[in-house]
Amino acid sequence: MDDLRTREACVACDAHDPLAPLRDQFALDAVDAEGLIYLDGNSLGVLPKATRDRVRQVVDEEWGTGLIRSWNDAGWVTLSQRIGDKIARLIGARAGEVIVADSTSVNLYKVLSAAIALVDSNSANAGAGGAGAAERKRKRNRIVSERTNFPSDLYIADGLARANGFELVLVDADEIAAHQDDRLAILLLTHVNYRTGRMHRMADVTRAAHAAGGVIVWDLAHSAGATPIELGEADFAIGCGYKYLNGGPGAPSFAWAHPRHTAWMDRVGWSQPLAGWFGHAAPFEFTTGYRPAAGMARFNCGTPPVLSLAALECGVDTLLAAERYGGLGALRTKSVVLGTLFVTLVQSRCAGYGLQLASPLDPDARGSQVSFAHREGGYAIMQALIARGVIGDFREPDLMRFGFTPLYTRYVDVWDAVDRLLQVLASGEWRDPRFATRAAVT
């Protein structure tokens, strides 16, 4: 990083960045004019330019003029599948293996239900038959997850565990290996931790879970679109549309199951619990009885939100555009350099102000975000930094998060962000009471 320790060096690096043209895909004129540095793409990705026209087209033409005919004529009915096929290219899956529908939490409910059904389909899981779901005496009765996994994942898992007679066991990351035993039913992990940015070695963890006889469910919310993902032999995955996929606030989520599992579902006729008409084999026959669609399509539920889907597709396209620049591998390389540069600059320039690196120093163990803890002033420092035009975010009790989305973050952004952070710390301006008031969304 020595060669990037001046602003001029960062500017020069941007000038020679082969990925720089990818930034032109985004509507950042107003942001740049405001002098804003946006380091929160890990929470809400920025607006792609193409989204503006596409959403206008969907609203004015497809809905406004095409009306109901657009379900067929504009392809609304297959939109979810089309976007799913695109997302598949980002996560090491194949066409047909990914659906886009509902929210991340709702999709987790579906795939965790599938994982539970899979666990119970294993006749070796003694006592799975007979008694009611919540009272079964299973040999494998543990759903294991990280204590610092994203809370919504834990809420969904806990509810399903209680309803189905499993025990949700929360452990620290370094205790996961010790819980890969014959009580492990399902291992539920988020690939990149939302708090620390710590990244699991997906293939290794999947292998270990399988060796222990468990089913693994990956949440890709904080990694899909930021780093190459090879789901490989994993069992289920879900992910988020509005972070690195740039799909817009509250964009629909995606879900994946390994084809061996959808083949099993087809064989036994398994339905996920949210058995709505868009997951039916023939929704427009309007039959009274539910018959799940083949493959992943069974994971659809209600009528899809077309406006939000159209925006999501534009976001996904911004990542597919990177394929001719080296794709996610090249993006990941840049992301690692950006993150490491940030760590290096903060540790050298902001030393002595009480910041503690809360992310792994090893870039191979870190996703596309860096977190620093500040015991006394995490929230206020972030607010003061936002007032100086650097947008990161805060997570209780003391974490400041900074996301480095390689599609649009520049090297000079990192330099300037650290420079402003230093000003906030050196001036002590963050101690101003106006920075202490918590907003509804932190």
Next chain:
Amino acid sequence: MDDLRTREACVACDAHDPLAPLRDQFALDAVDAEGLIYLDGNSLGVLPKATRDRVRQVVDEEWGTGLIRSWNDAGWVTLSQRIGDKIARLIGARAGEVIVADSTSVNLYKVLSAAIALVDSNSANAGAGGAGAAERKRKRNRIVSERTNFPSDLYIADGLARANGFELVLVDADEIAAHQDDRLAILLLTHVNYRTGRMHRMADVTRAAHAAGGVIVWDLAHSAGATPIELGEADFAIGCGYKYLNGGPGAPSFAWAHPRHTAWMDRVGWSQPLAGWFGHAAPFEFTTGYRPAAGMARFNCGTPPVLSLAALECGVDTLLAAERYGGLGALRTKSVVLGTLFVTLVQSRCAGYGLQLASPLDPDARGSQVSFAHREGGYAIMQALIARGVIGDFREPDLMRFGFTPLYTRYVDVWDAVDRLLQVLASGEWRDPRFATRAAVT
């Protein structure tokens, strides 16, 4: 209807229609220029003019420039609640009693789960404790619904019934009364039938279900926004955003519970199964354990789709704009006249072509749609009619549906639609093979 049996009379009636200005809220220029008559607002409402600017504002300004700050600054975090409060005014509910989230099917899953919990909370329901959920021997173990209820509702109900040890009993509308007995746990009805437009007398049915000791769940998909609704003492309700609420394709859905039930949920700490972070009492504290929000907010799940919500709000506003014209009462009156005019004109002008009225003749028993069956050519006649610029839709095996959305359907539209229907029938052009091919969405 005698005075409306000429086109001139219909034109005159439009000229004097006090509700006519409400039509100006909609982006119908292109539709009118095309000579199109849109009678499918019961399936997908038309685009309000305000939606175009509002969605552009959300995309360009709130997302594009405001970025993550808009969760607070643009009020995204309370958007669902704000729209819920507006919808409450349309269904006889109060502010705070309605949430907007997810799809209709997902919301039905939530409120039916609540209804089941409520049934089991009644200690008089012998044997509710003890054994597993699916094996309980309940005195009241029936979820009763209509055989011709919207299939997605039946799919969701069937899945929950199986998982929880209830029996889903499907009956014809005239058999419902006979099933109001001591086996009735939950009565699940759609206020207006999607096939026939037959409308239940909500207050009477609610009273009878309660008298039998049952819980009633209303689906308002085909009535909210078209007719005054007084939920009164009903237990739960859900509804659709993209039909009469004009929220756009796949718009989010709404859910309501009687305050006595949310008070009970607050008291016992009940969580709905889709316990995602937006239904948590304090989502931004990021605590490991789930603690449901008070009241209806517990029925939220994941991050809400902001673009789709913004469009829905504009749609709901087109109905609130009717409040100074007499509101839903006045709209209902017009809807009844439109529907009755259509029936009268079809029966008089199109007699002898095999059309059978499939909707109640009594307007008090009919929602805002009229269906005609044609044994041989229902699908083809509808396709030929669409080719002549009248958009209704088709439901297997033989139903042609025509929706009369009083906000934007004119008397002359009804006259012209019947005129074109007569041309299709008299010419026999619907027998052309090109009208026989089923599209993906019918």
